Amino acid sequence: MIKLAGIDIGNDSVKLVVSGSNEPIIIPSIVSPGYERHILQEEDAPLKALDVMVYSPKLHKKSQRYFVGLLASEDQDNAELEETDNKATSDQALIVALTALAYASVTNVAQGLQPGETVDQVEYVIGTGLPVRTYARYHQTFEERLVGEHEVTFLSTPKLRGRTVRVNIRRAIVSIEGAAALFHMATHENLQVRDEELYYGCIGICEMGALTTDFPVVKRMSIDNQFSTGEQLGLASYLDSIIRDVEDQFGYRFPSRTKLTQRIRRGEFIIQRVGEGQADIRPIVDIYFGRAAQKIVDLIRKRWKKYPDIQCFYVLGGGAAALKSYILESAENMRLRFVDDSELQNVYGYLKLARNKTTQSEPV
Numbered sequence: 056m057i058k059l060a061g062i063d064i065g066n067d068s069v070k071l072v073v074s075g076s077n078e079p080i081i082i083p084s085i086v087s088p089g090y091e092r093h094i095l096q097e098e099d100a101p102l103k104a105l106d107v108m109v110y111s112p113k114l115h116k117k118s119q120r121y122f123v124g125l126l127a128s129e130d131q132d133n134a135e136l137e138e139t140d141n142k143a144t145s146d147q148a149l150i151v152a153l154t155a156l157a158y159a160s161v162t163n164v165a166q167g168l169q170p171g172e173t174v175d176q177v178e179y180v181i182g183t184g185l186p187v188r189t190y191a192r193y194h195q196t197f198e199e200r201l202v203g204e205h206e207v208t209f210l211s212t213p214k215l216r217g218r219t220v221r222v223n224i225r226r227a228i229v230s231i232e233g234a235a236a237l238f239h240m241a242t243h244e245n246l247q248v249r250d251e252e253l254y255y256g257c258i259g260i261c262e263m264g265a266l267t268t269d270f271p272v273v274k275r276m277s278i279d280n281q282f283s284t285g286e287q288l289g290l291a292s293y294l295d296s297i298i299r300d301v302e303d304q305f306g307y308r309f310p311s312r313t314k315l316t317q318r319i320r321r322g323e324f325i326i327q328r329v330g331e332g333q334a335d336i337r338p339i340v341d342i343y344f345g346r347a348a349q350k351i352v353d354l355i356r357k358r359w360k361k362y363p364d365i366q367c368f369y370v371l372g373g374g375a376a377a378l379k380s381y382i383l384e385s386a387e388n389m390r391l392r393f394v395d396d397s398e399l400q401n402v403y404g405y406l407k408l409a410r411n412k413t414t415q416s417e418p419v
């Protein structure tokens with residue numbers, strides 16, 4: 056059976072929704088070299104210990120072992136994506152994406168194997184996306200990298216040990232970050248119009264991710280070629296500055312951005328220093344998030360001035376969730392709109408757009 060899925064291959068995290076299951080799967084986009092690890096106590100969930108062998112003809116190293124997501128976030132040799140990385144061509148992005156698709160198929164799609172079967176097979180049609188400024192040049196490359204047969208074997212992952220999943224991506228429908236989010240907000244699950252203002256209006260979007268911020272302008276659900284743009288700037292550089300300042304001031308090093316944002320999300324700003332001392336990192340977070348918010352507000356103001364036809368501006372992405380209170384403070388009398396779960400709007404949009412495309416042509 057072919058499954059339809061939306062996958063947002065983010066620089067900070069990969070988000071995946073499989074049609075028929077509403078619960079998104081979120082895996083931090085972080086990878087480290089895998090090895091035989093000493094397990095004193097097995098983790099209580101597979102997502103906490105994704106230890107995988109990934110085979111894909113599209114990767115430079117065609118078959119290699121990796122720790123992915125949370126398991127890699129504590130590792131000294133981990134790699135998070137950097138400004139110079141392009142998710143359309145990055146091996147790391149593909150490794151996390153394939154791991155997510157394989158994981159979803161053994162948890163959501165097919166529970167358990169038939170007797171005598173050793174390999175799970177899954178076929179997908181996926182919707183995904185690229186930043187505004189990468190789309191034109193790279194959407195074809197991205198599609199070609201995703202489509203095909205790949206294989207993921209779970210090694211020391213609890214509950215999935217030794218399972219191999221053959222992931223066959225039959226088709227990948229690539230859309231534009233931010234614009235997909237708007238499509239999701241404007242439509243119902245059955246793709247009927249939900250919000251006429253959004254569907255028929257001229258809407259500005261500021262979608263702030265980890266490494267890029269996209270500013271698509273969408274008019275009657277068509278992307279405006281002239282005014283849509285993007286910045287090579289996201290929350291990650293501010294998080295890196297926070298990590299550096301915290302280390303300089305308190306001698307405490309966060310092993311990854313993921314570890315820092317986990318704390319910020321929980322509102323835990325007190326860190327335990329070596330020895331008995333504690334320190335409050337809130338003032339450092341406030342400084343950088345305040346700066347990031349000011350920058351975003353300036354960019355939005357500039358765009359809106361250039362194109363006054365824009366009726367309203369949505370601020371989306373994980374950056375919007377992180378910076379909302381700071382942005383509202385900087386925005387003064389400029390009215391900006393926010394939504395809940397803003398970092399998930401794209402992935403739901405990708406799923407809908409994929410469904411839209413496949414029902415228009417041949418049925419899946």
Ligand SMILES: Nc1ncnc2c1ncn2[C@@H]1O[C@H](COP(=O)(O)OP(=O)(O)OP(=O)(O)O)[C@@H](O)[C@H]1O
Binds near residue numbers: 066264266
């Ligand atoms: N509620 C929150 N509080 C604090 N930080 C958050 C929150 N939600 C998301 N973030 C952070 O915001 C940043 C952007 O998240 P997002 O999921 O939009 O990035 P991404 O889509 O993976 O990146 P990109 O769009 O650049 O590919 C990340 O660093 C993430 O950890």
Ligand SMILES: [Mg+2]
Binds near residue numbers: 063232
């Ligand atoms: Mg994103």
